[in-house]
Amino acid sequence: MDINHDFASVVERVPSRSSERPDSDPIAAKGLYYMVCHMVLNRMFEQFSRSYYLGRLYVQPNEGDAPAMCERQHRAVRRQLYDDVGDSERPPLVMKLGSRHFPVTGGESVPADTLAVPPVILSDSGVEHPPSLREVLLATDDRAEQLLSLSGADRPEPAGI
DSSP, rough: OOOHHHHHHHHHHHHHTTOTTTTTTTTHHHHHHHHHHHHHHHHEEEEOOOSSEEEEEEEEOOOSOOOEEEHHHHHHHHHHHHHHSSSSSSSSSSEEEEEEEEEEETTTSSOTTTTEEHHHHHHHOOOSSSSEEEEEEOOHHHHHHHHHHTTTTOOOTOOOO
């Protein structure tokens, strides 16, 4: 399956203006457009359940105390999956690796497609030879709020929730 070919064929079917294709349903076309954009822009994570997105990231040790991912990708994920418009009231990204949930920040020194975690999380996750490509769950914004409220703190300890 050629993703570029499939994407191009879908985009061809989406009218850019309802006046160009008066017989088309503009609401359905808009929904398809957003679905395609969401699919292409978020190759890192895909919907897994009502509470989680599933992604594959390289997991490596982080010398800091807080788990982090590439700053640019962190902003993009917050904006696209958490509908973040710079509102500081929104919950932080909350990821799950192994059996542990933890908030994730953006880090300028973290490479793209990488999740850098403190040694305590790394040892609990079963990653033996980092960096290692692993499946990571990203909590939806409402699930992240729920997990953070259960932890009893706005920003839980880096060791996890």
